[in-house]
Amino acid sequence: MGKLTSPYRWGMVIDLDRCTGCGACVVACQAENNVALCDKQQIGEGRGMHWLRIERFWVGTYPDVRVRFLPVLCQHCHDAPCEPVCPVYASYHNPDGLNGQVYNRCVGTRYCGNNCPYAVRVFNFYQHEWPPPLADQLSPDITVRSRGVMEKCSFCIQRIRRAKEEATGEGRLVRDGEVQPACAQTCPAEALVFGNLADPHSRVARLARSPRRFQLLEQLGTHPSVYYLKGGGREHV
Amino acid sequence: MKRRTFLQLGGMTAAGALLAGCQAENEKLIPFLIPPDEGVTPGRAVYYASACRACPAGCGILVRVAEGRAKKIEGNPLHPVNRGKLCARGQALVQELYHPDRIRQPLKRSGPRGTGTFTPITWDEGLSLLAGRLKALQRDRESDRLALLTPPLQGAMAELAAGFLRAFGSPQHGTFELLAPDWLRTAQRQCFGAATLPWYDVAETRYLLSFGADFVEAHLSPVHYGHAFGRMRQHRDTVRGHFTYVGGRMSLTGASADRWLPARPGSEGTLALGLARLLLDAEWHDAAALAAHGLQRDEMLRHLAGYDLDRVAEETGLPAAAIAEVAREFASTRPSLAMVGEAVAFQSNGPEAVRAILLLNLLAGNLDRPGGVYPAGGGPGPEQTFSELFPLIAKMRDGGIKVALIQGNPVHAIPPATGFQAALAGVPFIVSCATLLDDTALEADLILPDHAALESWGEVIPQAGGRAGVVGLMQPVVTPVCDSRPFPDLLLATAQELGGKVAAAMPYPSYLELLKAVTRRRLDPAGGSDFAPVWANLLRQGGDFPPLGDSVPDYRWRSDAAFPAPARARFAGAEQEFPLHLQVYPASAFYDGRGAPFPWLQQLPDPMTTVVWDSWVEINPATAAGLGIGHGDLVEVTSPQGALRLPAVLYPGIRPDLVAIPLGQGQRGGGRYAQGRGGNPLTLLAATVAGVAPQPAWHATRVRLTRVSAQGELVTAGHPQGSYRSDLLGI
Numbered sequence: 001m002g003k004l005t006s007p008y009r010w011g012m013v014i015d016l017d018r019c020t021g022c023g024a025c026v027v028a029c030q031a032e033n034n035v036a037l038c039d040k041q042q043i044g045e046g047r048g049m050h051w052l053r054i055e056r057f058w059v060g061t062y063p064d065v066r067v068r069f070l071p072v073l074c075q076h077c078h079d080a081p082c083e084p085v086c087p088v089y090a091s092y093h094n095p096d097g098l099n100g101q102v103y104n105r106c107v108g109t110r111y112c113g114n115n116c117p118y119a120v121r122v123f124n125f126y127q128h129e130w131p132p133p134l135a136d137q138l139s140p141d142i143t144v145r146s147r148g149v150m151e152k153c154s155f156c157i158q159r160i161r162r163a164k165e166e167a168t169g170e171g172r173l174v175r176d177g178e179v180q181p182a183c184a185q186t187c188p189a190e191a192l193v194f195g196n197l198a199d200p201h202s203r204v205a206r207l208a209r210s211p212r213r214f215q216l217l218e219q220l221g222t223h224p225s226v227y228y229l230k231g232g233g234r235e236h237v
Numbered sequence: 238m239k240r241r242t243f244l245q246l247g248g249m250t251a252a253g254a255l256l257a258g259c260q261a262e263n264e265k266l267i268p269f270l271i272p273p274d275e276g277v278t279p280g281r282a283v284y285y286a287s288a289c290r291a292c293p294a295g296c297g298i299l300v301r302v303a304e305g306r307a308k309k310i311e312g313n314p315l316h317p318v319n320r321g322k323l324c325a326r327g328q329a330l331v332q333e334l335y336h337p338d339r340i341r342q343p344l345k346r347s348g349p350r351g352t353g354t355f356t357p358i359t360w361d362e363g364l365s366l367l368a369g370r371l372k373a374l375q376r377d378r379e380s381d382r383l384a385l386l387t388p389p390l391q392g393a394m395a396e397l398a399a400g401f402l403r404a405f406g407s408p409q410h411g412t413f414e415l416l417a418p419d420w421l422r423t424a425q426r427q428c429f430g431a432a433t434l435p436w437y438d439v440a441e442t443r444y445l446l447s448f449g450a451d452f453v454e455a456h457l458s459p460v461h462y463g464h465a466f467g468r469m470r471q472h473r474d475t476v477r478g479h480f481t482y483v484g485g486r487m488s489l490t491g492a493s494a495d496r497w498l499p500a501r502p503g504s505e506g507t508l509a510l511g512l513a514r515l516l517l518d519a520e521w522h523d524a525a526a527l528a529a530h531g532l533q534r535d536e537m538l539r540h541l542a543g544y545d546l547d548r549v550a551e552e553t554g555l556p557a558a559a560i561a562e563v564a565r566e567f568a569s570t571r572p573s574l575a576m577v578g579e580a581v582a583f584q585s586n587g588p589e590a591v592r593a594i595l596l597l598n599l600l601a602g603n604l605d606r607p608g609g610v611y612p613a614g615g616g617p618g619p620e621q622t623f624s625e626l627f628p629l630i631a632k633m634r635d636g637g638i639k640v641a642l643i644q645g646n647p648v649h650a651i652p653p654a655t656g657f658q659a660a661l662a663g664v665p666f667i668v669s670c671a672t673l674l675d676d677t678a679l680e681a682d683l684i685l686p687d688h689a690a691l692e693s694w695g696e697v698i699p700q701a702g703g704r705a706g707v708v709g710l711m712q713p714v715v716t717p718v719c720d721s722r723p724f725p726d727l728l729l730a731t732a733q734e735l736g737g738k739v740a741a742a743m744p745y746p747s748y749l750e751l752l753k754a755v756t757r758r759r760l761d762p763a764g765g766s767d768f769a770p771v772w773a774n775l776l777r778q779g780g781d782f783p784p785l786g787d788s789v790p791d792y793r794w795r796s797d798a799a800f801p802a803p804a805r806a807r808f809a810g811a812e813q814e815f816p817l818h819l820q821v822y823p824a825s826a827f828y829d830g831r832g833a834p835f836p837w838l839q840q841l842p843d844p845m846t847t848v849v850w851d852s853w854v855e856i857n858p859a860t861a862a863g864l865g866i867g868h869g870d871l872v873e874v875t876s877p878q879g880a881l882r883l884p885a886v887l888y889p890g891i892r893p894d895l896v897a898i899p900l901g902q903g904q905r906g907g908g909r910y911a912q913g914r915g916g917n918p919l920t921l922l923a924a925t926v927a928g929v930a931p932q933p934a935w936h937a938t939r940v941r942l943t944r945v946s947a948q949g950e951l952v953t954a955g956h957p958q959g960s961y962r963s964d965l966l967g968i
Contacts, residue, residue, distance in 0.1 A: 004731040007404035017477070020453045020493050021826060022846040027325040027837050031309050037836045044952040047848075048840070056847055056955055058889050062857055063499055065889045067492035067845070129336040132716060134836075136306045185311060187466030188322040190461045229471075 006095040007173055008164075010155055011183065011197035011225040013207040014071055019231075020071030021054055025183035025192060029073075032156055032165035034142045034183035036128030047125040051153040051184055063175035068231065069130035071192070073183070074099060074120045074153035075216060075224030082121065090150070096160070097197075097225055101152055108148040121152040155194070176202040196225050197225065280831040286313055286779030288697035288709030289317075290690050291326040292828050293389070293414065294318065295457040295699035295707075295724030297779045298327060300714040301633055301693060307331050307691050307715050310910065312460070313779045314690050316709065317864065319460040325826055325841055327460075332835040333689045334718060338908035339672055340686035342720040350662070353679050353906070363685050368734035370640050370666050372403070373604050373733070380406030382639040384629060384664075386647055388414050389619055392696040392708065393755040393776040394725055399729050403625040405735070406744035407749040409638065411629045414468060415650045415829045415900070415919075416701065418457060419620045420933070421584040424591040426620070427799075429612050434701040437574055439465035441607045444573035445480045448505050448594050449580025453490040454825035456578045456703030466493070483508060483561055484580045485818070486855070486897045487890030489825050489844050498563065499892045500553040502807020502818045502936060505581040506590025507595050510801065511549030512564045514541040516600050521568035523602025530599055530794035540800040554892075565741065573601055583935040586803040593801035599794060615701050624931045626655065631674065632661035640666045644687065646723050648676040649904055649917065650829050652935070654924035670724045673834055673908045679776030686721040688713075693723045694749045697780075708759070709780035723748060756781070779904045810877045810924035810939035817860070819876065819940045821918040824852070827901025833911040834904075845900070846886045847955035852915030853901035856890035856942065857895070866944045869951040874898070876921040876940045883916050884949025885942075896940065 029035065029052045036049040049236060055070040076099045082091045083099070090105035091112045113121035127147040130138065141158040143149050161178035176195050184192035195204030212229040282303040289296045289310075297316025301309040309329045314321035343363035348354030358366075374380050385403060390398055402410055422432040439452070439462055440446060452462035469478035485502045500508050516522045517538050527534060528863040550557035567573050575811035581587055603609035632638055634656065641664045651657040661667065661680065668683035679682050687693075695711035717843040722730070725748035732743040733787065745751040757768050775781055806819065823829055826838040833839065839850050846853060854874055856866060866872055872885045874896070883898065891897060903917025919935075926937045 015467075015471055016868065017470045020454055020463055020466060021489060022324060022459075022463060023841050023844050024322075024324045024328070026841055027328045028323075030837055031328050031331065038840055040952050043840065043849050043954060048954060050954075053954065054842070054844060057842065060889070062859065062889055062891075062893070063497070065487070065497075067487065067890065069492070069844070133335045134332065134337050136335045136718075137307050137308060137331050140303050182309070182311075185321070186323050187322060188319070188463030189470075190322075190464065191467060 005236040007197050009097040009198040011206050013193045013227045015191045016068050016231040018189040020189055021101050024186045026052055028182040028186040034138050034144050049122050073116055075226045077222035081115040081224050085111040103149050106149045124149050187209045261850040285714040288325045288711045290697055294701040295697040296460050296708050298331050315778050318699045322460050322464050324460050326832045329835040329837045333338035334691045339719050344684045345685040364734055372671050383407040384409035384638045384641045386411045388645045391698040393752045397725050404739040413626050414749045423620045428552050428595050430795050432617045432620055434615045434873045436611045440468035440610050441575045443478050443570050445569035446575040447482050448577045449484040450578025451488045451490040452578035455823040460652055461702035484890040485895045486820055498555050503584045504553040506593040506803030508553045509593040510544045513597050513600055514544045516563035516568050522600045526740050537564050569752050574603050574609050585929045585934045585937045588804040589801050595764045622934045630660045632657050632722040642668045644670045646675045646677045652919040652922045679906045688721050688723040692717045738896040807926045808937050808939045809926050815939035815941045817940050818895045819898050819938050820936050824899035830901040833901045834907045835911045839910050842954035847953040849952050852899050853886045854883045855886050855891050855897040857891050857893040858887045861887050869949040871945040871949040873943045873945050874940050876938050878923055879920045881916040884951035
């Protein structure tokens with residue numbers, strides 16, 4: 001029984017009051033995870049590849065107009081709608097609370113993407129290419145997904161595994177702040193904070209107790225691992 | 238118990254029972270319950286510290302290198318400017334290195350200029366071609382007919398270029414940067430006596446008032462101030478810093494503001510003086526600061542007599558109540574600070590408006606204090622790079638330049654109205670040191686390809702974003718991908734080819750040796766200690782980051798400084814014929830165009846419009862409706878200078894009398910990803926405004942719009958009008 005209980009429950013807090021919408025996280029994610037390059041036509045078809053997007057909302061009309069940014073990535077739900085619909089168990093839940101995707105099991109039914117209320121799963125409708133020598137930048141830690149495979153944010157699981165291996169080697173648990181996904185690492189405003197929600201003293205757990213906390217589409221009961229903190233103020237805009 | 242847990246337990250019990258006979262423990266079972274994580278093979282990688290030269294902010298970077306290939310760029314946590322953070326453009330540097338269309342070896346033009354027909358040659362041939370031309374200049378006693386065109390240079394590189402030109406005997410060094418903060422240095426010199434850039438303590442301020450300073454995407458040091466902005470908002474327990482943005486277009490920075498004041502373009506200086514008058518009238522100003530700077534309230538009020546609230550409200554087009562409220566908040570929420578940016582400075586009355594805003598900081602007592610402004614934010618820098626361009630262009634036009642040696646892409650980044658492109662076409666021999674076949678390289682007779690940033694040695698001195706003498710070091714992180722040579726080493730090799738006086742003046746075997754010598758001189762002027770370990774340590778940490786000094790230079794308002802008096806803004810183009818103001822701004826992904834060749838940045842949705850792979854013109858929905866323009870329509874933007882066809886984006890955050898176009902696209906070259914994409918709004922701009930001295934006035938042109946067709950071919954990643962779901966999400 002002890003083997004089944006992980007000391008980690010990875011989660012993220014996104015502070016919308018800090019987020020400036022700059023897009024650094026989007027490029028960091030592309031770079032870290034070998035996410036494919038898409039041309040104008042593919043994006044126009046709605047078949048762009050991104051594991052993390054920034055939603056932009058206009059509210060009001062000139063001159064009383066304001067903009068809200070909302071970074072949306074896989075919410076790593078604890079009751080994930082994508083998991084039970086996969087006929088081949090490519091979409092699974094790992095003991096750390098991550099919502100995993102096994103690429104070589106995926107047969108491309110796209111049921112999971114269909115069932116995801118956050119629209120964060122992206123499907124390889126094309127065989128994407130990196131014209132040489134652009135392919136030299138591909139990370140050796142991650143497979144390059146071929147056509148017909150569903151993919152999505154993994155909270156940079158390769159970084160988590162590396163940190164866990166290092167910690168295990170030293171006979172300890174992963175320390176708070178030791179592992180960060182590429183998006184949180186690069187965020188200039190430190191709007192994204194990643195960590196272990198199972199540790200009540202971690203930065204992410206403390207922030208997740210903030211009264212400004214909310215979750216995306218909470219009413220669906222998906223129990224996401226990502227918490228958002230409401231942007232304050234902006235009452236005069 | 239959840240269904241999933243139940244099944245897991247059930248499965249394990251069953252399997253455990255089966256195996257119990259042959260194996261006591263169930264360790265072997267568990268790997269099957271934990272499926273392998275998506276093909277991950279954790280490997281060892283090496284990190285090299287270097288510095289980013291994607292924009293003048295000069296952040297520190299760490300490059301992850303595995304199997305001899307650069308994989309990922311991260312921020313350097315030790316670097317005081319960006320503290321481990323990095324923007325989108327910095328991360329895309331790896332695509333400069335591995336760009337599929339990099340120039341692989343020296344090229345010689347074999348067809349007409351501008352057609353892009355080149356023949357590959359060897360470096361020996363290339364160098365002797367260049368040296369041959371230069372020797373001919375020397376022989377004909379025309380050494381001053383060589384022009385060097387580069388971005389503004391610093392440190393060892395500046396020394397090298399200056400030494401080369403001095404030894405060769407040419408004074409022609411054009412250093413043009415479209416968005417250079419020369420205007421801020423000039424204003425600081427006129428007000429405080431030193432041409433430095435300020436450092437803003439945004440993190441500790443309680444009230445931030447930005448006059449068109451887009452510090453999140455382009456102004457001075459975006460990552461540094463983006464980080465500070467996050468801290469200003471949510472780092473302090475009980476204080477949340479307030480942010481007011483002034484500007485006719487709600488920029489990405491303006492989008493984070495609590496209050497947006499869409500002042501009429503060119504009226505920002507008036508607004509600043511109006512606020513100053515309100516502060517002084519109500520005696521909300523900092524009397525001690527005024528006394529310390531030798532200023533008198535009564536005398537200032539006399540200067541401000543014309544800036545009563547009604548006039549200011551009328552001129553700026555803002556509600557008087559909002560102006561009065563901002564004045565009260567700015568004065569009472571201390572420490573407060575006012576920033577001024579390109580949207581103000583590039584107006585025809587920009588220089589005076591900038592000074593008015595510096596004065597506003599002084600009145601509120603914000604100078605040299607935590608949460609305020611430190612006027613001495615960095616070393617002195619150039620002020621006149623734009624006006625110095627005109628004599629050079631004139632000389633090129635009159636045949637006074639026979640060889641132009643160019644690094645960078647001035648053909649794309651200088652507004653054609655200055656006559657630069659036309660004058661350059663008359664230069665008999667153009668040499669470009671580009672990494673891609675960009676607009677400048679296409680015009681060149683000889684291309685001697687430069688190394689990518691990740692292959693080069695170099696020094697990156699951040700232009701702002703700190704108070705101390707930070708120097709970042711660039712080091713090669715991979716072996717060169719192409720048969721290219723770094724630009725400074727090209728200068729050294731050319732000097733050797735030339736021989737004689739020039740070679741004697743440049744006795745360095747390589748740029749690396751010069752860099753080491755310059756660094757050694759700076760760190761250890763006496764030259765006594767062993768330098769090798771010092772150098773190794775500098776490379777390990779990515780540069781020299783001295784701690785903040787105790788003594789902050791004391792800046793005082795100059796007693797002879799004139800009182801700021803912004804004139805009424807002037808514009809090129811008559812209002813009847815060209816009813817709309819035009820603002821060009823650096824796209825957050827492309828800066829002035831140097832980000833455009835990289836596919837990550839092209840497919841990154843623009844934060845405000847979510848447009849990908851394109852450029853566009855932003856129009857207020859009411860204006861667009863009046864002209865019969867819909868979202869995505871193809872529109873012709875006409876200015877007195879030229880016309881450009883772009884897709885329209887209906888943009889609720891812009892004044893109805895203003896349209897805006899992002900910079901960066903519209904390149905003829907620049908590799909497969911940038912080529913022929915969008916339009917370059919610089920072609921629309923007037924070079925100078927009648928009645929105003931030569932200054933970069935990029936926002937002083939008027940335009941008109943005409944709808945062409947519905948086929949704008951605009952692709953947005955998000956819903957064009959923004960999603961209605963924000964109400965459901967409760968954000």
